[in-house]
Amino acid sequence: MKVTVLLSAGLHPVSGRPCPAAVELQAIRLAHTLGTPELTGLHAGPAADAVRDALGQGLPRLLWLETAVEDDPLAGLVAALATDRPDLILAGRQAQGADDSGLLPYALAKALGLPIIADAVAIEPAGEGAVHVVQALPRGARRRVTVRLPAVVTVHPAAPTALPFAFAAARRGTVERRAGQAALRSGAAIDERPYRKRPKLIAKAAAGASAADRLKAATESAAGGGRLLVDPAPDEAAREIIAHLRELGVLRR
């Protein structure tokens, strides 16, 4: 099976220095769970120093499409993947250090005419020309999707952690450098400024309510205003609790 992992030029979340994005290293590990695939990394950008570290974490080969800083990587990636035709294309759910919109895998899948499955935490082979992709859902639930190959799959941070870095493997790995495609980024100019953390808006009382309503809401959350049973028999208490939980819909059985 031919698997290509898309690698972006990441920035370290703490130091801000160039490094491979963590979730893409997890994608490399997921590719290894598919037996022994023919694994290639693909990066389009002005420099490959940052992504080269991925060679030490399970990636044998990296294909680097050299483009200028202001180029849109999409066109070059589409061209390379259209000629290479991998069975499975893995990507991170979101870059970390670029535009970070998570849109590129979708645009790529659209351009290549492939299906895309998001947020994988596990990939298992499912017979000829298909894989099971286990998706992460909120609250720890999972969804197992069987998808026909070729396909694009994005990886969720809840996937198994990346393989440990091995210096010898990093030395052994090869980087193939090709000229990329020049393609200007589209879209309106966006005003940029240093990031400022914004307070989370948590609706204590409805916005626009009067002071009296806000006070009521603030004090009400402290007092549930619910039912109080004083000294019931244990059996009765148990019955009440089960009935209440069932009413809330948290008791599944």
Add this chain to the structure above:
Amino acid sequence: MSTMRLRRDPRTERAAHRIDGTARPRFDLAAAAETTGGRLRRNPRAEVERMLVAGTSRRRLDRSQRSVSTPLHIAAPAETAAAPRLIVIEEPAFLVAVVPDAPGGRLTPHDRQMIGAARLLAEKGGAVLALLAEPCEEIGPAGADRVLLVEASTGYDPEGRSASIAMAVDGLGVRHALFPESVDGGDIARRVAADLGEALFAGAESIAANAVTRASRGRRVEQRRAPPRLISLAADAALPYAGAPREARALQDDPMPTVPTRRAILAAEIIPADPARVPLGEAGFVVSAGNGVTDFDGFRAVAAALGATPGASRVVCDAGLMPRAAQVGASGTVLEATCYFALGIAGAPQHLQGIARCEHVVAVNTDLHAAMIERAGLAIVADAQKVMPALLAALECETETTA
């Protein structure tokens, strides 16, 4: 020489307001104040009357000046409570679409925040259009003027769903389309963006009619621009709509047609979370033990039988009776659960902080005056040590009767 100034004659003015038919001279000076076109005067009594908050036994004044000039009538609040006025927009100038997740036809808090944000964008004569996968009753009170059903073909088919949403967004000339930046909502948003070949303003962290912002470059840079067409909204970035209910009129009689897709997805099944192994912060239902619990094997059995994730208070974790990862509270995990069941927990402020976002709380405690009893929706003043075996027995008995 100048012409002579017109002079007031207070005596005749006063005489004009004389009330006839009384032996002693009496004057209606209140009417006089209104009719003479003189200086405008404040009426402090009427102002105070307008600030009075209705429906409280103690006299209270609302000085925020939000309540406008309707003087207090005792009957008025009862009328509005009986029939909240429905806001109807007949001819919207433009549409702002929202695509709620609405699992099982129920809006999530994130969906409500998104509709609140859409109301901000629709402020000047626009209407909010909800593109729903299945009918949802709460959508009108949550703030939607119009609804349109976009049904995907059966099963998990994000491709078909996003194709019909893209068709609706394009075909109806929607000015803005909002998505929640949740697992499924974010996926649909990006699919729609790819279908329309447009940029998505992903994970907006603040939103107003004139500007939206989001984090980029590893949260080092904030991007800011006028709201584009496709926006996905991060959680807790906007307040839910709190005004009078909206109409939620169906935009068309029949739902959007489904778009045929390649059906590359052969099968999909949901694997429910294993409550014993879900991280506490993600769990939906948490049972927690405090200092009032001594039988921890029994407690773990109760958690397993209820299908809940076990948690504990700090005292219990400090004593090594439960792992540190199970600690709920300010210095432990802040829960996102829908339901919290506290056994023998007093409810210290540090502990209550951890459950501030839990919607429902059930508490068992021997102390009637414990803060946890006050916080709970169902509070039981009893010995947790006796309630736990009773719970186990009741649950076992139920499984036997159903089996």
